[in-house]
Amino acid sequence: MFIDDPVLMSRLLTLLTLSFHIFYATVGVGLPLMIMLFHWLGIKKDDIHYILMARRLAKGFVVTVAVGVVTGTAIGLQLALLWPNFMQLAGHIIALPLFMEVFAFFFEAIFLGIYLYTWDRFDNQKKHLLLLVPVAIGGAMSAFFITVVNSFMNAPGGFEMINGELANVNPLLAMFTVAMPTKVTHVLATAYMTIAFTLAAIAAFRLMKGSHKAYYKKSLNVMMKVGFVFAIAAAIIGDFSGKYLAEHQPEKLAAAEWHFETDEQAPLILWGILDENNEVKYGIEIPFALSILAHSDPNAEVIGLDQFPEEHHPPLIIHYFFDTMITIGMFMLTLSFVFLVARWRNWTFVDKKWYRWLIVMGAPLSFLGIQAGWWMSEVGRQPWILRGIMTVDEGATTASHVDLVFFFFVLLYLILGVGTIVVLRKMFKDKPVEKELESYAGGDEQ
Amino acid sequence: MSLEIIGITVLWLFLFFYIIVGSIDFGAGVFNAHSIINGKQHVLSKVIQRYLSPVWEVTNVFFVFFFVGIIGFFPDSAFLFGSVLLVPASISIILLALRGSYYAFESYGSQGHRGYAFMYGATGILIPASLSVVLTISEGGFVYMDDGQPVLSYELLFTSPLTWAIVVLSIVAVLYISSVFLTWYASKTEDQEATGIMRKYVLIWAVPLIVAAGGIIFELQNHNSAHFDSILNLWWMFALSFVLWAVTLWLIWNKRKYGLAVWLMIGQFAFAFFGYGISHYPYLLYPYLTIYDGFTNEAMAISLIVVFILGMMLLLPSLYLLLRLFLFDPKYVKGKRE
Ligand code: HDD
Ligand code: HEM
Ligand code: HEM
Numbered sequence: 001m002f003i004d005d006p007v008l009m010s011r012l013l014t015l016l017t018l019s020f021h022i023f024y025a026t027v028g029v030g031l032p033l034m035i036m037l038f039h040w041l042g043i044k045k046d047d048i049h050y051i052l053m054a055r056r057l058a059k060g061f062v063v064t065v066a067v068g069v070v071t072g073t074a075i076g077l078q079l080a081l082l083w084p085n086f087m088q089l090a091g092h093i094i095a096l097p098l099f100m101e102v103f104a105f106f107f108e109a110i111f112l113g114i115y116l117y118t119w120d121r122f123d124n125q126k127k128h129l130l131l132l133v134p135v136a137i138g139g140a141m142s143a144f145f146i147t148v149v150n151s152f153m154n155a156p157g158g159f160e161m162i163n164g165e166l167a168n169v170n171p172l173l174a175m176f177t178v179a180m181p182t183k184v185t186h187v188l189a190t191a192y193m194t195i196a197f198t199l200a201a202i203a204a205f206r207l208m209k210g211s212h213k214a215y216y217k218k219s220l221n222v223m224m225k226v227g228f229v230f231a232i233a234a235a236i237i238g239d240f241s242g243k244y245l246a247e248h249q250p251e252k253l254a255a256a257e258w259h260f261e262t263d264e265q266a267p268l269i270l271w272g273i274l275d276e277n278n279e280v281k282y283g284i285e286i287p288f289a290l291s292i293l294a295h296s297d298p299n300a301e302v303i304g305l306d307q308f309p310e311e312h313h314p315p316l317i318i319h320y321f322f323d324t325m326i327t328i329g330m331f332m333l334t335l336s337f338v339f340l341v342a343r344w345r346n347w348t349f350v351d352k353k354w355y356r357w358l359i360v361m362g363a364p365l366s367f368l369g370i371q372a373g374w375w376m377s378e379v380g381r382q383p384w385i386l387r388g389i390m391t392v393d394e395g396a397t398t399a400s401h402v403d404l405v406f407f408f409f410v411l412l413y414l415i416l417g418v419g420t421i422v423v424l425r426k427m428f429k430d431k432p433v434e435k436e437l438e439s440y441a442g443g444d445e446q
Numbered sequence: 447m448s449l450e451i452i453g454i455t456v457l458w459l460f461l462f463f464y465i466i467v468g469s470i471d472f473g474a475g476v477f478n479a480h481s482i483i484n485g486k487q488h489v490l491s492k493v494i495q496r497y498l499s500p501v502w503e504v505t506n507v508f509f510v511f512f513f514v515g516i517i518g519f520f521p522d523s524a525f526l527f528g529s530v531l532l533v534p535a536s537i538s539i540i541l542l543a544l545r546g547s548y549y550a551f552e553s554y555g556s557q558g559h560r561g562y563a564f565m566y567g568a569t570g571i572l573i574p575a576s577l578s579v580v581l582t583i584s585e586g587g588f589v590y591m592d593d594g595q596p597v598l599s600y601e602l603l604f605t606s607p608l609t610w611a612i613v614v615l616s617i618v619a620v621l622y623i624s625s626v627f628l629t630w631y632a633s634k635t636e637d638q639e640a641t642g643i644m645r646k647y648v649l650i651w652a653v654p655l656i657v658a659a660g661g662i663i664f665e666l667q668n669h670n671s672a673h674f675d676s677i678l679n680l681w682w683m684f685a686l687s688f689v690l691w692a693v694t695l696w697l698i699w700n701k702r703k704y705g706l707a708v709w710l711m712i713g714q715f716a717f718a719f720f721g722y723g724i725s726h727y728p729y730l731l732y733p734y735l736t737i738y739d740g741f742t743n744e745a746m747a748i749s750l751i752v753v754f755i756l757g758m759m760l761l762l763p764s765l766y767l768l769l770r771l772f773l774f775d776p777k778y779v780k781g782k783r784e
Contacts, residue, residue: 062550063550063551065503065550066503066546066547066549066550067546067547067550069503069506069546070506070542070543070546070547071543072510073506073509073510073539073542073543073546074539074543076510076513076514077513077535077538077539078536078539080513080517080524080527080528081528081531081532081535081536082528082532083528084524084525084526084528084529085525087517087521087524087525087528088521088522088524088525088528089521090521091517091518091520091521091524091742092521092742092743092746093746095514095517095518095519095521095742095746095750096518096746096749096750096753098514098517098518099514099515099518099750099753099754100753100757101514102507102510102511102514102515102757103753103757103760103761105507105510106504106507106511106757106761106764107760107761107764109503109504109506109507110504110761110764110765110767110768111764112503113501113503113504113768113772114767114768114771117771117772118771134764166743169743169745169746170745171745171746171749172749397528397529397532398529398595399529399530399532399533399597401532401533402532404533405532405533405536408536408540409536409540412540412543412544415544415547416543416547419547419550419551420550420551422551423550423551
């Protein structure tokens with residue numbers, strides 16, 4: 001119809017669906033933990049503000065979860081529709097975590113339903129809080145299992161290929177691949193970090209608008225602390241991810257770093273552009289840093305793209321995705337660190353408008369960081385869908401009309417995306433914090 | 447029992463759960479839209495909010511379970527069905543997504559937009575119709591091989607009477623299942639008016655249901671006589687199903703024991719659904735794929751079954767808790783608890 005290339009359109013549709021789902025999935029992983037934290041603080045300090053935070057967030061969570069569920073269902077089916085050859089092969093080896101993921105969904109869905117609809121059915125608030133534990137675990141397990149599948153695609157293991165036939169399949173070994181530890185932990189840490197900074201951003205924004213001071217200040221302070229902790233974790237685990245890449249997927253690291261020649265004492269290049277001779281211009285060069293990232297040793301040798309045949313080079317654009325992620329990570333780390341030090345030393349510049357705006361920026365930036373990270377990781381796996389075993393071209397469907405389907409999914413996500421924003425805005429605008437607090441003070445709980 | 451049989455039985459069982467729970471959900475949306483036209487709105491919207499909102503995600507997971515499970519146990523089905531279902535399944539996904547968005551945007555956010563309620567109702571008819579196409583395709587005759595790649599012929603599919611018979615059955619079944627259940631649920635809430643309305647729906651849809659089901663068996667005779675023959679061999683299952691249908695109808699007609707009627711209705715569908723499934727054996731897709739040649743390796747099969755058992759040990763108590771809180775808690779059901 002428009003573009004009659006099933007492979008290209010399958011890639012674009014996968015890109016679209018996953019990038020859309022990951023917004024909601026990140027919320028699904030991160031938010032229950034923050035709700036739990038607020039709810040717990042509220043009970044411990046006997047502070048109605050924190051309880052109200054948990055309650056309001058839980059209400060918004062309903063909306064994002066519902067959209068997360070429908071987009072997740074879409075990907076689940078699309079994997080088989082767009083990559084039937086891949087799923088046939090992968091089904092034999094890596095179906096186990098996908099199957100386990102369904103149980104995580106079940107678990108999360110059941111307890112979320114109970115938590116949301118039973119706010120006032122427990123006389124003991126602690127019991128109600130307990131219901132959130134399975135929700136938070138379920139969300140984290142969903143992320144865990146799907147990332148396990150993705151790790152397998154980057155570093156297949158747990159089976160042998162004998163004359164083109166699968167043999168000696170070991171589903172457990174396929175789950176615990178070399179890529180798994182860094183990937184899973186990095187994904188989890190960045191999800192928590194992103195949600196913490198997002199909630200901090202909302203608090204900072206409301207404070208500038210002059211909303212309830214005490215309430216939002218508490219929220220801001222807690223979330224900046226949590227965000228800082230997870231930002232550190234993200235950076236440390238990110239460093240381990242780099243070492244993993246250097247060891248097991250050197251072509252991805254080399255492409256991400258525009259590292260063309262195998263070299264010792266390799267510098268890390270941030271940003272810049274490539275001229276026609278593949279020379280980097282205008283980049284920021286940090287001496288030895290790539291060798292350190294790859295092997296914790298400034299003199300270590302880092303494999304370059306020259307070691308790989310041209311057709312196995314990942315697209316060089318992932319350099320920008322990589323740099324976006326790292327820049328954002330460093331920025332958020334600094335921002336939250338300065339904030340905490342300022343609070344400790346009673347410096348007031350962090351309550352100035354310009355600093356608040358920086359915090360507000362943290363929300364879109366963190367989400368962009370997640371997107372950039374995934375783009376770098378997935379595009380950087382090119383041309384493979386299953387590294388070293390099946391290419392994307394071989395995995396894709398041959399069906400026609402992928403372009404038409406793509407078009408309809410663009411429409412669908414537009415509706416869902418706009419709907420989410422409109423409904424969430426309305427939900428919180430119609431019931432500002434002040435109003436809800438009043439109804440508590442009046443003893444008129446509902 | 448062989449691993450293949452265990453695998454397909456588990457999957458078929460979950461699909462059955464999905465069909466029952468999903469039908470209740472889909473049908474409720476249709477009736478809700480219909481009652482808005484008649485200006486009798488609040489009767490059903492309340493049921494939807496009280497009962498369906500807390501459990502719709504769980505319903506959805508039953509569906510996810512089925513398709514993830516079938517890829518796990520029968521990876522070749524991912525290849526065959528995945529290649530041919532791109533358009534029909536994408537339509538289903540989009541409809542499911544729009545329906546899910548109703549729960550996200552409507553019942554929690556603002557109160558009742560009419561157009562949205564209609565859309566929600568319409569998906570209740572369109573989703574079963576579009577999903578049922580998969581069953582039709584599995585009967586064979588619509589897929590051919592082109593250079594090793596399976597291709598679906600839309601022309602054959604849309605001109606076959608079998609397709610339309612199955613579509614009609616799926617819609618009628620949804621309305622019937624849903625109205626039987628909601629009759630009981632409304633009577634539990636002691637809402638006389640709603641009970642009366644729902645009971646009327648049961649009486650309306652009961653006969654079309656049997657006619658449509660009979661029509662399919664008749665069509666199969668022409669379309670896939672092997673399957674038709676094995677259905678005849680299992681005649682007693684379908685006969686039992688028919689008896690259960692008759693007793694259900696009798697109970698509802700006489701306004702007696704609505705709770706028992708629900709269970710009998712479930713039994714009726716169980717016999718028909720498993721009768722259909724068993725007679726389909728061993729084919730997943732006539733004549734290209736049986737459960738034996740499409741099966742995964744032994745190591746994977748065993749680990750899937752182990753995970754399934756462990757998962758159920760976690761799941762069953764949680765599901766029980768959910769049902770107790772929302773379906774069987776007399777105070778909540780009657781709306782005395784907010
Ligand atoms: C807010 C999000 C965010 C932030 C601040 C960072 N990352 Fe990240 N990164 C991700 C979000 C992310 C991700 C979306 O979660 C990825 C994509 C795939 C994956 O496993 O995690 C990822 C992947 C990823 C990979 C590739 C792993 C692979 O392809 O197997 C590396 C090497 C790093 N990261 C390294 C870093 C470093 C050194 C950071 C320093 C601050 C950093 N990341 C911050
Ligand atoms: C079962 C697991 C997965 C499968 C089968 C899968 C498959 C694929 C395939 C085939 C592509 C297209 C390749 C390309 O165009 O470069 C792709 C791209 C992508 N995937 Fe994955 N993926 C999986 C897991 C994930 C996860 C968990 C994420 C995280 C959100 C993710 C994020 C992406 C992104 C952002 C792209 C776009 C890259 C591009 O532009 O090509 N994937 N994936
Ligand atoms: C190939 C990639 C993916 C597939 C096939 C997939 C599949 C799904 C499915 C089917 C659902 C709906 C489950 C239900 O019915 O309740 C879902 C929801 C969810 N997914 Fe994804 N997913 C993918 C990527 C991811 C990633 C990368 C993450 C986390 C980092 C994630 C985390 C979640 C979470 C937490 C939910 C629960 C719903 C929510 O809270 O928003 N998923 N996913």
